[in-house]
Amino acid sequence: MPRNSKDSKYENNGSNRRTHTYMSAEDQAAGKKSFWTELEITGTIRNLSSNLFQMTHLTALYLKNNSLQRLPPDICQLVNLRNLDLSSNKLRSLPAELGELIQLRELQLSHNQLRILPYELGKLFNLMVLGLIGNPLSKDIMNIYAEPNGTQKLLTFMLDNLQVTTPTPPPRPWIPLARPTSNRPTCIFTVMCYNVLCDKYATRQMYSYCPSWALNWDYRKKGILEEIRHYSADIINLQEVEMEQFYNYFLPELKQDGYAGIYSPKSRAKHMAESERKYVDGCAIFYRTSKFTLIKEHLVEFNQLAMANADGLDHMLNRVMPKDNIGLAALLQTTEAAWENTPADAPFVQQPILVCTAHIHWDPEFCDVKLIQTMMLSNELKTILEKSAQTLKASENVNADANSIQLVLCGDFNSLPDSGVIEFLSTGRVSQDHKDFKDFSYKQCLEKILSCDKPNEFTHSFKLASAYNDEIMPFTNYTFDFKGIIDYIFYAKQTMTPLGLLGPLSSEWLTQNKVIGCPHPHVFSDHFPLLVELEMVPTVSAPINGIIGHR
Numbered sequence: 265m266p267r268n269s270k271d272s273k274y275e276n277n278g279s280n281r282r283t284h285t286y287m288s289a290e291d292q293a294a295g296k297k298s299f300w301t302e303l304e305i306t307g308t309i310r311n312l313s314s315n316l317f318q319m320t321h322l323t324a325l326y327l328k329n330n331s332l333q334r335l336p337p338d339i340c341q342l343v344n345l346r347n348l349d350l351s352s353n354k355l356r357s358l359p360a361e362l363g364e365l366i367q368l369r370e371l372q373l374s375h376n377q378l379r380i381l382p383y384e385l386g387k388l389f390n391l392m393v394l395g396l397i398g399n400p401l402s403k404d405i406m407n408i409y410a411e412p413n414g415t416q417k418l419l420t421f422m423l424d425n426l427q428v429t430t431p432t433p434p435p436r437p438w439i440p441l442a443r444p445t446s447n448r449p450t451c452i453f454t455v456m457c458y459n460v461l462c463d464k465y466a467t468r469q470m471y472s473y474c475p476s477w478a479l480n481w482d483y484r485k486k487g488i489l490e491e492i493r494h495y496s497a498d499i500i501n502l503q504e505v506e507m508e509q510f511y512n513y514f515l516p517e518l519k520q521d522g523y524a525g526i527y528s529p530k531s532r533a534k535h536m537a538e539s540e541r542k543y544v545d546g547c548a549i550f551y552r553t554s555k556f557t558l559i560k561e562h563l564v565e566f567n568q569l570a571m572a573n574a575d576g577l578d579h580m581l582n583r584v585m586p587k588d589n590i591g592l593a594a595l596l597q598t599t600e601a602a603w604e605n606t607p608a609d610a611p612f613v614q615q616p617i618l619v620c621t622a623h624i625h626w627d628p629e630f631c632d633v634k635l636i637q638t639m640m641l642s643n644e645l646k647t648i649l650e651k652s653a654q655t656l657k658a659s660e661n662v663n664a665d666a667n668s669i670q671l672v673l674c675g676d677f678n679s680l681p682d683s684g685v686i687e688f689l690s691t692g693r694v695s696q697d698h699k700d701f702k703d704f705s706y707k708q709c710l711e712k713i714l715s716c717d718k719p720n721e722f723t724h725s726f727k728l729a730s731a732y733n734d735e736i737m738p739f740t741n742y743t744f745d746f747k748g749i750i751d752y753i754f755y756a757k758q759t760m761t762p763l764g765l766l767g768p769l770s771s772e773w774l775t776q777n778k779v780i781g782c783p784h785p786h787v788f789s790d791h792f793p794l795l796v797e798l799e800m801v802p803t804v805s806a807p808i809n810g811i812i813g814h815r
Contacts, residue, residue, distance in 0.1 A: 352376075368391050374397045528592050560595045732794055766796075
């Protein structure tokens with residue numbers, strides 16, 4: 265009997281809330297059409313017609329009080345099912361394909377003859393109600409089921425014990441973009457950007473489609489480090505690195521591979537006891553010491569900048585300041601080994617480069633905060649470059665100005681390509697009435713921080729280009745609920761040329777293996793690392809006493 269349901273609350277008993285709507289003879293005579301998404305079949309049904317599984321629009325299927333002895337594997341075709349009632353039948357087993365119905369919220373299996381359950385039921389991570397009473401199931405299963413929150417515990421148990429048959433993903437392709445220059449001195453280096461998903465955010469509540477053991481940090485960290493080592497970038501930018509993991513894991517491990525690194529946790533760490541501080545996540549930058557030396561590191565704290573520039577503005581204080589996101593920058597200088605095509609009798613170039621990584625606020629409801637944080641970051645980078653040029657002039661004997669220090673900016677900006685954040689970084693400007701400001705008036709504060717070369721626009725002077733776009737890579741963050749580009753590598757487009765970059769994870773692998781989100785036993789974060797190879801030409805002018813560096 266087809267009918268319409270008026271209630272979608274899954275907490276109640278299914279039979280109590282079901283309502284029936286019948287079409288009157290008058291409506292039928294008038295040619296009225298009905299569209300129903302629920303179906304109930306009652307009687308002494310022993311077998312199900314294959315035609316039933318063509319009704320892929322169904323959201324609820326009630327087969328209670330029949331004489332079904334088996335459920336066909338074709339049930340997996342009803343991909344929109346939210347509610348499936350198979351109670352009071354004669355089922356002795358269930359097909360593994362039942363685990364493909366990941367939209368299920370309620371599954372009633374009570375009063376059958378089930379002795380075992382397929383571990384694939386653990387894939388039903390949206391399931392809220394599971395009826396099992398009245399089945400001769402093992403004590404182990406029923407004991408877990410009887411515990412508080414037993415349905416979720418049982419699903420976790422089953423997912424954790426489900427054998428992983430998914431093959432490892434194929435290698436991500438390398439996409440060549442340009443050939444290196446051979447007739448002038450150049451520095452070719454690779455940059456990685458990777459949000460590694462810190463342990464405290466990798467919860468079963470957030471990633472219930474991933475087995476517990478594959479969410480475990482001890483498992484994931486090995487895969488993450490192996491991935492970092494595999495790509496072997498010259499500059500590695502990481503987000504969501506916990507303080508303890510930086511000092512006790514990433515730094516000592518990468519030191520063995522010839523890297524040095526800097527780190528800062530998010531601002532809240534300053535107000536915590538040591539026992540809690542070590543679990544605060546933050547940003548890290550590693551650089552290959554054979555190619556770069558560190559001149560100075562810089563921390564950009566957005567809450568401090570918001571407080572300093574609020575001028576009593578409520579939404580600056582109430583919306584921007586409480587967010588403790590940070591940016592971290594390393595002023596690096598190239599070594600002799602970093603350069604190619606340098607004439608034998610020429611001095612090598614100690615080219616300064618500012619590498620910055622940032623982790624911008626995550627919540628989509630705070631797109632204004634994301635944009636403000638990014639704008640404050642650009643202003644801080646401008647200040648850092650100006651001060652760095654003065655320092656280099658005084659102490660490094662290099663005739664540099666702010667424009668001759670090259671910039672690489674990357675991170676998890678938690679912003680899609682059509683956002684105000686990316687528009688501002690890519691084009692160098694954003695309208696003062698951009699929709700991402702959400703009708704909050706930040707103009708008074710921002711005019712003091714940023715350039716306003718044109719009326720009704722905020723601008724910055726960097727000439728940046730994004731190495732990645734949605735034609736190259738459709739998403740950098742891949743979860744069940746969200747898939748999109750939110751991680752970026754920006755480079756100084758007037759002095760750097762991308763020679764190639766790391767392509768996307770195979771969409772065929774994701775589709776064929778029904779990988780609905782990450783982390784996954786073969787994918788160790790919900791973000792994919794980005795990697796670009798850049799060619800940089802020198803921009804420092806002639807040295808003050810005739811030398812930049814000696815061979």
